[in-house]
Amino acid sequence: MANTEQLLKKNLNQLSSKFNLEYFIVNMKEISNMFEFEQQRLYALLSNSELEYLEQLKIYKNKVQWVSGRYVVKQAFFKYKLSSKSLIDLSCIDVVKGQNSEPYILQYPNVNVSITHSYPYCIGIVSEKNIGIDLEKINAPEDSLIKFFFSEREKEILIDINDSNQYNIKSINLWTRKEAVSKLLKLGMKMNFKKLDVIDDELICNGVIKLFTYVCNDFSLTLAIDS
Numbered sequence: 349m350a351n352t353e354q355l356l357k358k359n360l361n362q363l364s365s366k367f368n369l370e371y372f373i374v375n376m377k378e379i380s381n382m383f384e385f386e387q388q389r390l391y392a393l394l395s396n397s398e399l400e401y402l403e404q405l406k407i408y409k410n411k412v413q414w415v416s417g418r419y420v421v422k423q424a425f426f427k428y429k430l431s432s433k434s435l436i437d438l439s440c441i442d443v444v445k446g447q448n449s450e451p452y453i454l455q456y457p458n459v460n461v462s463i464t465h466s467y468p469y470c471i472g473i474v475s476e477k478n479i480g481i482d483l484e485k486i487n488a489p490e491d492s493l494i495k496f497f498f499s500e501r502e503k504e505i506l507i508d509i510n511d512s513n514q515y516n517i518k519s520i521n522l523w524t525r526k527e528a529v530s531k532l533l534k535l536g537m538k539m540n541f542k543k544l545d546v547i548d549d550e551l552i553c554n555g556v557i558k559l560f561t562y563v564c565n566d567f568s569l570t571l572a573i574d575s
């Protein structure tokens with residue numbers, strides 16, 4: 349059986365060639381190792397203001413998660429620029445947060461960026477089109493998540509599933525779809541998740557948003573993209 353990282357890459361490669369987007373995936377254990385043994389190499393990718401921000405973070409887990417997000421976006425952006433034959437010094441770009449905490453590249457605000465972390469993986473995507481990505485470990489969802497954040501139609505579909513494994517897969521798939529759309533729309537938690545019905549693979553919302561969901565062993569991956 350293919351490992352999770354291979355499956356994630358296989359599906360992301362398909363999306364990459366279909367939509368001309370670039371992605372980068374890292375195992376956060378590697379970032380943790382770099383913190384311990386190759387700090388110089390890791391820090392060389394960060395701008396001065398990113399290094400200052402990192403300094404302020406006190407909890408080690410938050411440092412690893414935050415650096416992983418900057419790392420994957422920068423590596424994906426490197427690939428993105430390389431495809432048009434330009435090379436870029438990654439310490440000269442800043443991956444910052446907007447009004448609703450949406451990520452973007454300060455020096456390239458027109459390039460769309462999305463980040464997801466689900467231990468141990470972190471994925472960054474860079475694209476000309478508006479995008480949102482979400483990765484979640486497949487577990488039994490809290491009943492309150494379904495009750496407060498799922499639409500009536502979604503609940504009706506879930507109620508008919510008797511097998512608990514299939515129920516978990518379907519509910520977490522729906523949840524990554526909602527999160528991916530909320531990221532594409534840059535709303536994050538401001539999104540009205542209950543109103544957002546994500547059963548169909550195309551949503552009409554200021555244009556058409558296409559949804560692609562994959563089960564990669566015990567992870568659910570969704571990409572939302574403006575088409």
Ligand SMILES: CC(C)(COP(=O)(O)OP(=O)(O)OC[C@H]1O[C@@H](n2cnc3c(N)ncnc32)[C@H](O)[C@@H]1OP(=O)(O)O)[C@@H](O)C(=O)NCCC(=O)NCCS
Nearest residue numbers: 414417448449450451463464465493527531534535536537
């Ligand atoms: C932040 C949120 C967009 C996604 O969070 P998440 O799925 O838990 O975490 P992910 O790792 O997949 O995504 C985090 C990334 O989303 C991005 N993000 C945050 N706000 C965003 C927004 N408004 N628009 C687009 N992207 C956003 C950030 O880049 C962040 O990574 P960073 O902090 O390294 O920059 C938001 O929808 C959220 O907090 N969801 C959790 C909701 C929840 O747990 N509810 C429980 C109810 S019981």
